[in-house]
Structures are given as structure tokens and as C-alpha cells.
Amino acid sequence: MSERETPRGRLTRLMTERRDELGLYWNDVAERAGLTKEGLRTVRAGVGTMRPPTKRGIETALQWVRGSVDRVLDGGDPVPLESAGTAPSPAGPSALGSAAAAPASAAAGTVREAAGAGVDAEALRAYLDIFRETGRRTGRTLGDMLVAGGYASPQDLALTLRRPDPVVEELEGDPGLPDEVKQRILEGYRALRREIAESLRRPD
Structure with a gap:
């Protein structure tokens, strides 16, 4: 400087x-x-x-x-995110994935690559910020995008006493999210789980 x-x-x-x-x-x-x-x-x-x-x-x-x-x-x-352990998607207006170009799959892939590359917690949190931004722009929950991107099944999103939901744990443990925003995301995610569970109980 x-x-x-x-x-x-x-x-x-x-x-x-x-x-x-x-x-x-x-x-x-x-x-x-x-x-x-x-x-x-x-x-x-x-x-x-x-x-x-x-x-x-x-x-x-x-x-x-x-x-x-x-x-x-x-x-x-x-x-830069690429210096933290993983190269970002190609530069340009679609780097985060536009709403018309499978943003759920792109965002979920980014998070999965980050976790697989063993990046530190701070870098992974930055990737999750991209994931959440994509959700905000498309009106989808995190669970929505995980299922749409093929990175989780509806069964993976079901809560059990033996296996806590990792998405809920991530949201609840994120100090960067205001409580009001956190609550709204969790409510949407729980509504998605209920909808998926009801659709699985319905006969084909």
C-alpha cells in the first residue's frame, strides 16, 4: 500500500x-x-x-x-478461494451458476469438492456462502439444492434420533448467520423434509 x-x-x-x-x-x-x-x-x-x-x-x-x-x-x-485449496469454477458471469444453468448442482459440487480437498474450515465456510447465495437467488433451501444436485437423497435429509441432520447442524452452528435468518432457513428446510416425507408415503 x-x-x-x-x-x-x-x-x-x-x-x-x-x-x-x-x-x-x-x-x-x-x-x-x-x-x-x-x-x-x-x-x-x-x-x-x-x-x-x-x-x-x-x-x-x-x-x-x-x-x-x-x-x-x-x-x-x-x-482467493483457489489459494485455500480448490480452484473456483471458470471465471465469467456464470461462475456462481445462474438460475437457468443448474445452480443447485454447481453449488453442491463446489461444496463437495471443497470438503474432498481437505480445505480448512474458513475456506469451506466461504464455499457454503456461495451455496447459500445461490439458494437465496433461486428461492431454494439447502436441502432442495442437495436433492436437486444429486448429492443427497430424501432419506439422507430425514432426521433420526441416532443420526443428527448435518445441514441443520451446519446452520445452527454458523456464527455468521443472524438468528432471524437462521430460523427462516431452518423453517423452510423442515417444510421441505415434511413435503418429501409425505410424497414418499403416497402411492405412485
């Missing part, structure tokens, strides 16, 4: 470099970060305080490991 470059100015520069590297437009970044165009413009201008959800959204959009924005503001460097 040059002597004249502020932390927010450096963040803007690194965001621009990463955007160019991924082959994205600012509109793509805003959409993937869950921000309005004006909101992203404010971030890039270095105006106001950045809230944690805004930082997480930028990290998701730019495929940085969670905590990268704070690292940049503290004088460090962002950590």
Missing part, C-alpha cells in the same frame, strides 16, 4: 483487480454480493461504515475467503 492510499482505497483497488481477474462487470459483483448498484458504488467510493453482511457479500462475489475484506482493511491481502 502506498503512503497516500487509504485502507478503503486499497480495498477498492483490490476489488477492481479481482473483478477484472474473474471477468465480471460491477453489475455482476453487485448482484452476487446481494447489493444494489448504488450500495456497491458507495462501498467503492469508501463512504460510510461497511456492515458485516456487506463484507461477506463482497467476499462471496469476488470468490475471496471469508474475512478477506477485514484483512485488506487491516493492511493484509485477500485470500
Whole structure:
């Protein structure tokens, strides 16, 4: 960082470099970060305080490991997801998978590859952020996407006394999700499980 470059100015520069590297437009970044165009413009201008959800959204959009924005503001460097152990999907507007291009399968595959590659917990959490963002954009629950992507069967999502549901455990243990959001996701996921269970009990 040059002597004249502020932390927010450096963040803007690194965001621009990463955007160019991924082959994205600012509109793509805003959409993937869950921000309005004006909101992203404010971030890039270095105006106001950045809230944690805004930082997480930028990290998701730019495929940085969670905590990268704070690292940049503290004088460090962002950590690309590919440096954390697994290469991201090809750059471009469909890097996260569009709603029309099997986003459930793409997102679930990303998480499975991350787990198989033995990446650290922070990197895996960043992949899960991409997974959740895809769900938010398509209106699907995590369970929905796991089943649609072929990475879990309806039986895998059923709760038993002997085997706790891993999706529920992940959601309940995520410190980055506000309680209200966590509760809404869990309610949707439980509704999905009930619907699947009822469909399995119905005769063909």
C-alpha cells in the first residue's frame, strides 16, 4: 500500500483487480454480493461504515475467503478461494451458476469438492456462502439444492434420533448467520423434509 492510499482505497483497488481477474462487470459483483448498484458504488467510493453482511457479500462475489475484506482493511491481502485449496469454477458471469444453468448442482459440487480437498474450515465456510447465495437467488433451501444436485437423497435429509441432520447442524452452528435468518432457513428446510416425507408415503 502506498503512503497516500487509504485502507478503503486499497480495498477498492483490490476489488477492481479481482473483478477484472474473474471477468465480471460491477453489475455482476453487485448482484452476487446481494447489493444494489448504488450500495456497491458507495462501498467503492469508501463512504460510510461497511456492515458485516456487506463484507461477506463482497467476499462471496469476488470468490475471496471469508474475512478477506477485514484483512485488506487491516493492511493484509485477500485470500482467493483457489489459494485455500480448490480452484473456483471458470471465471465469467456464470461462475456462481445462474438460475437457468443448474445452480443447485454447481453449488453442491463446489461444496463437495471443497470438503474432498481437505480445505480448512474458513475456506469451506466461504464455499457454503456461495451455496447459500445461490439458494437465496433461486428461492431454494439447502436441502432442495442437495436433492436437486444429486448429492443427497430424501432419506439422507430425514432426521433420526441416532443420526443428527448435518445441514441443520451446519446452520445452527454458523456464527455468521443472524438468528432471524437462521430460523427462516431452518423453517423452510423442515417444510421441505415434511413435503418429501409425505410424497414418499403416497402411492405412485
